[in-house]
Amino acid sequence: MTDDIAALVAHHPLLAGLPGHTIDHVAGCARNVAIDTGQLLLAEGEAADTLYLVRRGRVAIEIHTPGHGPLCVETLGPGDALGWSWLFPPYRWRFDARALEPVGALSVDGTCLRDKADADPVFGYALMKRVAAVTIERLQATRLRLLDLYGQRDDD
Amino acid sequence: MEIGDVVVIDRAGIDQLVTSLRARGLRTIGPVVRDGAILHAEVSGSPDLPIGWHDHQEPGTYRLHHDDDPRLFAWAVGPHSLKAEVFPARSVVWRTDGPGAAEPSSTGQDRGGIDGPPRTAVVGARPCEAAALAVLDAVLGAGPVPDPGYRTRRASMFVVIADCGSPAGTCFCSSMGTGPEATSGFDLALTELADGDGHRFVVRVGSASGAEVIDEVPWRPPSADDLAGRVAVIDRARAEMGRVLDTDDLPGVLARTLEHPRWQVVADRCLACGNCTLVCPTCFCSTIEDTTDLRGSVERSRRWASCFEERHSYLHGGAVRGSTRSRYRQWMTHKLGTWHDQFGMSGCVGCGRCIAWCPVGIDITEEVAAIRSTDAVAEGGTRS
Amino acid sequence: MGNVTTTEVALAARHPMAPAPYRVVTRRRQTDDVVTLGLEPIDGDAPGFEAGQFNMLTAFGVGEVAISMSSAPRPGATIEHTVRDVGAVTHALCTTPAEGIVGVRGPFGTGWGLYELDDADVVVVAGGIGLAPLRGAVDELAGRLGAEQTSGRVALVIGARTPDQIVFADDLARWRDLGVHVEATVDMAGPGWDDNVGVVTALLPGVPFDPARAVAMVCGPEVMMRFTIRALVDRGMPLERIRVSLERNMQCGLGWCGHCQLGPLLLCRDGPVRSCSPELSRLLTERER
Numbered sequence: 086m087t088d089d090i091a092a093l094v095a096h097h098p099l100l101a102g103l104p105g106h107t108i109d110h111v112a113g114c115a116r117n118v119a120i121d122t123g124q125l126l127l128a129e130g131e132a133a134d135t136l137y138l139v140r141r142g143r144v145a146i147e148i149h150t151p152g153h154g155p156l157c158v159e160t161l162g163p164g165d166a167l168g169w170s171w172l173f174p175p176y177r178w179r180f181d182a183r184a185l186e187p188v189g190a191l192s193v194d195g196t197c198l199r200d201k202a203d204a205d206p207v208f209g210y211a212l213m214k215r216v217a218a219v220t221i222e223r224l225q226a227t228r229l230r231l232l233d234l235y236g237q238r239d240d241d
Numbered sequence: 242m243e244i245g246d247v248v249v250i251d252r253a254g255i256d257q258l259v260t261s262l263r264a265r266g267l268r269t270i271g272p273v274v275r276d277g278a279i280l281h282a283e284v285s286g287s288p289d290l291p292i293g294w295h296d297h298q299e300p301g302t303y304r305l306h307h308d309d310d311p312r313l314f315a316w317a318v319g320p321h322s323l324k325a326e327v328f329p330a331r332s333v334v335w336r337t338d339g340p341g342a343a344e345p346s347s348t349g350q351d352r353g354g355i356d357g358p359p360r361t362a363v364v365g366a367r368p369c370e371a372a373a374l375a376v377l378d379a380v381l382g383a384g385p386v387p388d389p390g391y392r393t394r395r396a397s398m399f400v401v402i403a404d405c406g407s408p409a410g411t412c413f414c415s416s417m418g419t420g421p422e423a424t425s426g427f428d429l430a431l432t433e434l435a436d437g438d439g440h441r442f443v444v445r446v447g448s449a450s451g452a453e454v455i456d457e458v459p460w461r462p463p464s465a466d467d468l469a470g471r472v473a474v475i476d477r478a479r480a481e482m483g484r485v486l487d488t489d490d491l492p493g494v495l496a497r498t499l500e501h502p503r504w505q506v507v508a509d510r511c512l513a514c515g516n517c518t519l520v521c522p523t524c525f526c527s528t529i530e531d532t533t534d535l536r537g538s539v540e541r542s543r544r545w546a547s548c549f550e551e552r553h554s555y556l557h558g559g560a561v562r563g564s565t566r567s568r569y570r571q572w573m574t575h576k577l578g579t580w581h582d583q584f585g586m587s588g589c590v591g592c593g594r595c596i597a598w599c600p601v602g603i604d605i606t607e608e609v610a611a612i613r614s615t616d617a618v619a620e621g622g623t624r625s
Numbered sequence: 626m627g628n629v630t631t632t633e634v635a636l637a638a639r640h641p642m643a644p645a646p647y648r649v650v651t652r653r654r655q656t657d658d659v660v661t662l663g664l665e666p667i668d669g670d671a672p673g674f675e676a677g678q679f680n681m682l683t684a685f686g687v688g689e690v691a692i693s694m695s696s697a698p699r700p701g702a703t704i705e706h707t708v709r710d711v712g713a714v715t716h717a718l719c720t721t722p723a724e725g726i727v728g729v730r731g732p733f734g735t736g737w738g739l740y741e742l743d744d745a746d747v748v749v750v751a752g753g754i755g756l757a758p759l760r761g762a763v764d765e766l767a768g769r770l771g772a773e774q775t776s777g778r779v780a781l782v783i784g785a786r787t788p789d790q791i792v793f794a795d796d797l798a799r800w801r802d803l804g805v806h807v808e809a810t811v812d813m814a815g816p817g818w819d820d821n822v823g824v825v826t827a828l829l830p831g832v833p834f835d836p837a838r839a840v841a842m843v844c845g846p847e848v849m850m851r852f853t854i855r856a857l858v859d860r861g862m863p864l865e866r867i868r869v870s871l872e873r874n875m876q877c878g879l880g881w882c883g884h885c886q887l888g889p890l891l892l893c894r895d896g897p898v899r900s901c902s903p904e905l906s907r908l909l910t911e912r913e914r
Contacts, residue, residue, distance in 0.1 A: 145822065157814040160821045164830055185819055226824040230812040234846040235753030235786040237658065237711065335643040337685070350640035385894060386641045386879045499911060526883035529642070529876045533686035541642060541689075546882070553884060554913075555874050557711075567913040575886065582889030 090115050093191055097138040099166045099215055110208050114197035120188040126167065127182040133170035134195040137182075139163055141189035147181045155181065159223075166219050171195025242452035248444050248460035249467050255287040255313065255442065257458045258401070258429075259364060265454075267362035267399055270326070272319065277305060279319035281326075281363070290365060291316060298409035298483075298593065300602030311440050314365060314433050317409035318592050322522030323370045326361055327377060327394045328545075334390075334529070336540040345541075362399035369412075369592040371402050371426035372419035373522030379584045380525050399450060402430040406474045410483035411593030413606055417486065419590040421478035423447075429455055432471045438464075443471045484606045486591065487613060488577075494613060495578035499570065503611045508566035510601045515547035517595035517603075518572065523588050526553070548572050573608065641879055644683040644728025647671075650703055652723050655792045658710045659754065660719040661695060663703035664729060671729075674698050675736030676761035677870065677898045681878045682706060683728030684717035691875040692718075693758035693897070694732070697765045704729075707757035707792065733878040735898045737762045737842050737868060744777045745866075746834040750853050752784045752825055752845020756792050758870050758897070759844050763800060771803035777839075780806040780832040784825030784849065787811055788818045806832060825849065826856035836861035844870040851909055854901055867901040 091112040094100055100111060115138075120126055126137055126144060137144075143162045147155040158180070161167055167190075170178050176195070202209030242248075250258070262269045263285065271284040274291050284290065296316040297304045303320070335345035374395070381391040405414070405421035414420030423430045428451030431442040443463055446452045463471075518524040528546035533539050546553060549568050554561035562568045580588035589605070596604045639645065651663030665671065674680075679693040690712075696705035710719040721727055739762055747766055751759050769775045781800060785791040788811055801807050808828045810821035821828060825845075841862060843853050850869050857867055871892055874884040878893045885892040888908045890899070899905055 143821070145819075154816050156816070157818065157822045159823045160810070162821075162831060226827060229824050229848070229852060232848065233786065233812065234849050235784065235790065235812065335640055345640070345643040350643055381881060384880055386881075388879075388881055389640065525881070527877075527881065528884075529689065529882060531683070531686060531688045537686070539686045543642070543882075546884075548883065553874070556872065561873065562913045564913070571886075579886070579889040583891060 090117060090191070093117065093140065094138070097140065097166075097191065098164045099138055099219060103211055103215070107208055107211050110201050110205070111193060111198065111212070114201070115191045115193040118190055118192045120184045120190065122184055122186050124184050125181055126184065126188070126190075127178040127180065129178055129181050131178050133168065133176045133178045135168055136171060136193040136195060136198065137167040138191040138193065139165050139167055139188065140191065142187050143185040144188060145183050145185050147183055149181060155183070159227075160185065166216070168195075169216070169220065171199070172216070242446060242456045244446055244448060244452065246446045246452065247463050247468070248446075248455060249441050249463045250444055250455075250458050250460050251439070251441050252287055252311075252313075254458045254460065255290075255364075258454065259284060259286050261454050261457045262362040262364070262399060265362075267360050269362045269364060271364040272314075272316075274305065278303065279305065279316055281319075281321040281323075284364065287313060290314075295407065296409055298411040298597040300411070300596050300604045301599055302602070303597045310435070312406075312433055312435050314403040314405075314431075315407045317405065317407060317412055318367050318369065318594060320520045320594060320598055322520070322592070322594070323363060323366055323374055323398075323400075324377065324522050324524075326363065326398065327374065327391055328381060328388075328525065331542060331544045332390065334541045334543050337538050360397040360399070361394075362401070364401040365403045365431075366400060367405055367592070368402055368420035368423035368430075369405075369414045369417075369590045370522055371400060371423050372414075372417070372590040373592070374400070375426050376523045376584070376586060376588060376590065377525065379586060380523075399454070400427050400429075401451075402427040404430060404432040404471075404475060405478050406433060408478050408482050409593060409597070411596040411604075412482055412591065413484040413486045413593060414591035415479050415482050416484075416488060416606075417587060417589055417591035421482070422475045427451070432474055434467065434470045434474060436470060438466055438470070441467070443467050484593065484596075484604075486589075486606045486609055488587065491587075491609065492578040492581045495574045498612050499574070501612050501615065503608065503615070504566050504570045506611075507603060507608055508564065508569050510603055511565050511569045512600060513549040513551075513565045513568055514600060515549040516598045516600060518547035518549060519545070520594040520598045521576075522590060522592060522594070523576075528553075548575070573605065577605075577609065642730070642877065644681070644689070644730045646726050647704075647729045649721050649723055649725045649727065651705075652721075655707065656790045658719075659707060659792055660710070661705050661707045662718065662721065662727070663696075663705050664727065665703055666729070667726070670701070671704055672732060673700070674704075674732035676739060676765060677736035677758060678732040678734045679758070679878075679897065680704075680706065680729050680731030681733065681875075682708075682714075682718055683730070684714050684721065685726065685728060687717040688714040689728070689730075689876075690714045690718070691733075691878065691893075693870070695757040695760045697761040697768075707754070707760070709754050730878060733893055734896055735894075737870075737898055738840075739765055742775070742777065742840055744775050746778045746839040747780070748829075748832060748834050748839055748841045748857070749779070749781045750784075750825060750829075750841065750843045750845070750857075751781065752849040752853075753786065753790070754792060755843075755845030755849070755870070756783060759842060760793055760796070762842060763796075763805065767800045767803040767805050770805060778806065778833060779804070780834060781808070782825055782828040782832060783807070783809040784845065785809065785811050787813050788815060788820075808832070824852075826853055829856055829860060837863075839866065841867040843867060847872070847909065854906070864901045864903070864906070868898055869901060869905075870897045871899060872897060 094112045095108045145157045146159045149155045272279045273282045290313040293310045335350045338346040381388040402423040427447040430445045526546045576588040646667045647664040653661040683689040692706045695707040766779045814822045876882045
C-alpha cells in the first residue's frame with residue numbers, strides 16, 4: 086500500500102524529481118482519496134490541515150457571495166496542488182474548493198508535513214521550494230488576468 | 242549623340258537647354274533663390290538660377306550669401322528635394338462619382354498625371370537627389386504592388402543633374418556613395434567649370450532623351466583640360482566634404498545598440514518636430530484619410546506623415562512608440578539599418594538636410610559616431 | 626526613364642488603394658461588441674486567400690481598417706470577417722445592415738501555412754478576439770481530421786474574458802465532433818460557468834501533443850502571445866515551430882505608408898503571421914516607451 090502511495094506522490098508534478106527520502110516523508114503523511122462531484126474539498130473558515138495533490142478531475146476554487154452564489158476564481162486539474170493555508174497560522178481555509186467532476190487526489194496531512202519539516206530542515210526546504218514555485222506561478226498567472234488583456238481598449 | 246557621350250556647353254547653352262525642354266511641353270523647374278533659401282520653382286532660363294549664391298550649412302543653420310562668382314551651382318542643397326515631384330505632399334487617391342456611390346470613380350483615381358499635370362523636367366538637381374530618387378524607386382516604384390501614380394510621375398520626369406562642386410558643412414554624400422558626382426539616374430549631368438578657360442559645363446549624356454535634347458544645344462567636344470578640370474572639381478569637392486559617416490556594418494551596429502544610453506541623450510534634445518522627415522528626400526511614410534462631404538461623396542487622400550508623429554504607431558488606444566526616444570530611435574535605425582532589410586539599400590543619401598534643418602541641430606553623423614564608439618568598447622573590439 | 630507606358634497604368638483598372646464594393650449578405654452577432662459580416666463582391670468573383678491573411682475593409686465615408694478573414698477559403702463561398710467595435714470605422718462596419726455595401730481590398734499578408742504541416746500535431750492557442758484570424762485555419766484542420774486526411778492531432782485552447790465573450794461558442798461543439806481537442810477558459814467566471822477559470826496557458830498541460838514535432842498557431846493580445854510562446858517553449862517546442870499573428874497600425878496594406886513597421890518587418894507583407902525566432906522575440910520584448 087505505502088509503495089503505491091509513494092509511487093503516486095513521486096509521479097505528481099509538485100514533487101516529481103525529488104529524492105526518494107523526501108518522497109517517503111510526504112507519502113508517510115498521504116492517503117489516496119476520491120471526491121464526488123459537487124463535494125467541497127475545502128470550506129471557507131474551516132480548519133485547514135490538508136494539502137491535496139490532484140490526480141484526476143477538476144476542482145473549482147470559489148467564494149460564495151450573497152445574491153450571486155459561488156463565484157469561481159480559478160479551476161485546477163490533474164497535476165495541480167490545492168490548499169496553502171495549512172502552511173501558516175491560523176490554519177483556516179480562505180476559499181471553498183468544489184469538485185466539478187469526480188476527483189481523485191492524494192490527501193496529505195498538513196500537521197504531519199509541518200512536523201516533519203520542522204524536524205528535518207533539508208526536507209522542509211525542498212518542500213518549501215516546490216510549494217513556492219507553484220504559488221509564484223499561480224500569482225503570475227493571476228497578475229496576467231488582472232491586466233484584463235481581452236478587455237476593451239478604446240480606439241478612435 | 243549617344244548615351245555616354247561627353248560634350249561641353251556654355252552659359253548660353255543652359256538657356257537653350259531650358260528652352261528646349263519647355264518647348265517639349267515640360268514643366269521645367271530648377272533651383273531659385275526665394276525666401277532666403279534655394280528652392281525648386283519654375284525657371285525659364287539661366288538668369289533664374291542662383292548665380293553667385295553660396296550656402297553655409299551647419300547643424301541647425303542655413304544661410305545664403307552672394308558674391309560676384311559667375312557660377313550657377315556653387316552651393317550644395319536647399320530644403321526642397323525632388324520627392325515632392327514624384328510623391329506629392331497631398332494627393333487624392335480616389336473619389337466616388339457622387340453621393341451614395343459605393344464605387345470609386347474610374348477617372349478620379351490617382352494615375353500620376355496622365356490626365357493631370359504635365360511632365361516635369363528638373364534642371365540643376367544634385368547627385369544626392371538622383372540617388373534619393375533611386376531609393377524611392379525601390380520603395381514606391383517596385384515591390385509586389387508599385388504605386389502607379391509614383392511610377393508615372395517618375396517615368397515622365399527629365400532629370401538634369403548638376404554635379405556638386407561646393408559641398409556644405411553638413412554634406413556627407415561621399416560616405417554614402419552618392420556623390421559628389423552623379424553616376425546614374427540622369428538624362429544629362431553637368432559639371433560646372435569656371436576657370437582661366439572660361440565659364441562652361443561638361444555634360445555627360447545619360448539617356449536617349451538626354452541625347453536628343455542636348456543635340457539641340459550648341460556644343461563642342463571636351464578638351465583634355467575640360468576633362469581634367471572636371472575631375473579636379475569633383476576631387477576637390479570630395480576632399481572638402483563637410484562630414485563623414487562610417488557605414489561599416491552600420492545595420493549590425495544599430496541592431497545591437499537599441500538600448501544604448503545615447504538614445505536618451507539625443508531624445509532629451511529632440512523636439513519630435515519632424516523637420517528631418519519633411520526635408521529628407523527618401524522619407525516615404527504617408528497617412529491615409531477618408532473624408533466625406535455633405536452630399537455624401539467620398540474621397541480618400543494620402544498625405545506625407547512622419548514617424549515622429551505620436552499617432553504614427555497608434556494601436557489599440559495608444560501609441561506603440563510613445564516616447565521621443567523610441568521615435569528618434571525608430572527614425573535613425575530605419576533610415577540607416579532596417580531600410581537595408583526592407584529595400585536592399587541604405588535609406589540615407591548623405592545630403593545633410595536633416596542636420597541643417599533640425600531646430601536643435603541634431604547631427605545624424607555625430608549620433609552614429611557616438612553609438613559606434615561605445616559599441617566598440619562594449620564589444621572589447623578595436624574598431625575606431 | 627520612360628519604362629512605364631500609359632497602357633500599363635490604364636490596364637490596372639483599379640488603383641491599389643481603391644476598394645471593390647462588396648455586399649453584406651450575412652450578419653451574425655457573436656458577443657455584445659463583436660459582429661461577423663459575410664461579404665460577397667457585387668461584381669465578379671472574390672479573390673482566393675489563405676487563412677491568416679487579411680483584407681482592408683472600407684466603411685465608405687468613415688475610413689478603412691485591416692481585418693483578418695475569419696472563414697476558411699472556399700471557392701464561391703461568402704467571405705467572413707469578424708469585427709470588434711472599438712472605434713469609428715469598426716463601429717460603422719459592425720452596424721452595416723444586411724445588403725449594405727462595404728469596400729474590400731486584398732488579400733494581404735502571410736497565412737498560417739496550413740499546407741506545410743506534414744501531419745504534425747497542431748496546437749492552436751487563441752486569446753479573446755484572436756480566435757477570429759484562426760477560425761478559418763481551425764475549420765480547415767478540423768475538416769482534415771474529420772476526413773482522416775492527417776495523422777496529426779489538433780488541439781484548440783481558447784482564453785476569453787468572460788463566458789459570454791467566447792467569440793465562436795457555437796463552433797466549439799462542431800469542432801469537438803470532428804475530433805479537435807477543445808478547451809476553453811475565462812479570466813472571470815460568472816454564475817453558471819462550470820468550465821475552466823484561469824489563464825489560457827494553464828490549459829496546455831492537458832493538451833495531448835508531441836512538443837518536438839508539433840506546430841503552434843497563436844493569436845491574441847501581444848502580452849498573451851508572449852507568455853504563451855514562453856509556456857510552449859517550456860513544454861519543449863522549438864521556437865521556430867510557433868507561429869504568431871502580429872499587429873501594428875495598418876493603413877495601406879501595400880508597403881507604401883510605413884506605419885506597420887516592426888523593426889525590419891513591414892507587417893502588411895512580411896506578416897501578420899510569422900514563425901517565432903530569437904530576433905522576433907527580441908522585437909516583441911523591445912520596450913518602445
